[in-house]
Amino acid sequence: MIYDNKGQYNESRKQYLQALMLYQKTGNVKGISAVTIRLGVVENRKGNHDKAIEYFLKSLAISEKNNYAFGIMESNLTVAEGYLGQKNYPVALKYLKKAEFINDTIPFSNITLNIYNNFGVIYRDIKRYDLAEHYLKKGIALSNNIKYQGLNITLTNNLASVYALTGKKQEAILLQKDALKKAKEIQNFLREMEVLLGLAENYKNIDGKISLAYYQQALELAKKNNIYKREVEILNQMVILYRQAGNYKEALRLKEAEKNLADSFLYQDINSKISDLQADYELSKSEARVKELQYINTQQNLRSTIILGVAILGLFVLVFMAINNRRNKQFNQLLSKANQELKESNSVKDKLFSVLAHDLRGPFAAIINLLGMVKAGYLDEQEKAELIDKITQNSTAYLDTLNDLVKWGETQIKGLRINPQTISISKEIDLNKDFLNVLLEDKKLSFSNEVPTDIKVVVDKAHLDFIIRNLISNSIKFTNAGGSIKIFAEEEKEMIKITVKDTGIGMSAEKQSRIFNFENISLAGTGNEKGNSLGLILCKEYVLANKGTISVKSQKGVGSEFSFTLPKG
DSSP states (O other), X not given: OHHHHTTOHHHHHHHHHHHHHHHHHHTOHHHHHHHHHHHHHHHHHHTOHHHXXXXXXXXHXXXXXXXXXXXXXXXXXHHXXXXXXXXXXHHHXXXXXXXXXXXXXXXXXXXXXXXXXXXXXXXXHTTOHHHHHHHHHHHHHHTOSGGGHHHHHHHHHHHHHHHHHTTOHHHHHHHHHHHHHHHHHTTOHHXXXXXXXXXXHHHTTTOHHHHHHHHHHHHHHHHHTTOXXXXXXXXXXXXXXHXXXXXXXXXXXXXXXXXXXXXXXXXXXXXXXXXXXXXXXXXXXXXXXXXXXXXXXXXXXXXXXXXXXXXXXXXXXXXXXXXXXXXXXXXXXXXXXXXXXXHHHHHHHHHHHHHIIIIIIHHHHXXXXXXXXXXXXXXXXXXXXXXXHHXXXXXXXXXXXXXXXXXXXXXXXXXXXXXXXEEEHHHHHHHHHHHTHHHHHHTTOEEEEOOOTTOEEEEEHHHHHHXXXXXXXXXXXXXXXXXXXEEEEEEETTEEEEEEEEOSOOOOHHHHHTTTXXXXXXXXXXXXXXXXXXXXXXXXXXXXXXXXXXXXXXXXXXXXXXEXXXXXX
């Protein structure tokens, strides 16, 4: 749900699917219903309303089959939200009224407040402002409790939007300012951002500067919490306001920022496909250029032969040959350059296929063999369940490999995009360590961050996060239970050197010599953890792209130290 709220839907969906598998394995109907709804919410937020409704109806069927009243109510509510996303208000109201009917027969919960909020939104959108106000006020009265402050803020913000549409702008603004104060008190950044956007909308036709100020506050919250989709939406609204105010320079700057952000974070899947097409196009273009140059070369040679054959005057022949030789030299350089470009393009593809063959072909063949055993009926139910669980775990590891492969392929084809900023190393280590707490606890590893909080570096944040997570993950993977990992930093002139040191199994000098290239072969960890050889390759490319260096020192049976440098902030 954290990934979900941040708009990182691929990660969110991945976690929900793992939860669904566990609930299905244990036969937990309530859990299955709840997670199926969350999968629908992900699709709804992505704008895939048809797919979302499919999930919601599936959850409804599960809850009805098991007479689970709360699940039936929540499923009807979310089906209504799916149709609300399509602006199909009559069907949305039909399901919402079913949810309201069930709500009256079971104890009060936060779902009750969501029902009233959705009634308010639908009636507002179809201009039944009296009914919208009735339901929103009803929800506000019931949510006047610290437990429901988040929903109270949402209800208040939506009531303010009704007031704004009915001409009560000042009343709307007073309500939103009160809601903003509550959101800050409970430190709920999502609700705070929601209210800030409502205030910005209400001030649009009153005072453009105040509206922009609220948008700016909302933008800072979105940036701070890495909610990239909302950042793009806010930037788009700010562009419109600056354009209306005649400040085209600022509008253009923000439009470029919006486009770059969308390219970097929201459309990676599309960009990946475009990159593949672009690579094919560039390769075809290079091949066509080589053929064209070969044809030109043939023509040039023919012309030279004719001229030499008919030339009578020695001086004229010598001068012409000198000119012709110069042309041939330029042509050969051009041909050599084109051949080199073609060779580099093919080299990229060779590397890609090499990794596919090494890290994916074998594992997937093993999975197919295991599934064949299941299909053939050689296993009893317990063995089958254990085998399916193992296949699921392995498939997850291979998906991580494929994701790393796609990232590496992008860097080879498109080059790296760098967005350098000044970042506190210690803070970023703590944030990324939180993602890996479960792995640390599983192996009972001690972890210490000894980097002073005032040490800062200039680096692309996304690249730094990847490097830190990958190096910590590797230390966890190759350290036995009860071991330790620590991270420390030191200044080296204009650079900061960060070191991840562990008490793991270490590695030989021969292994160290190829750890950062394609000759490296990934090994299973001390807990039989799966991995691939791409992580450290990407780490090296990210460090070099950010004007740093990376190295390793290790001793078998003692541990390893991975160090990388970055410019001082």
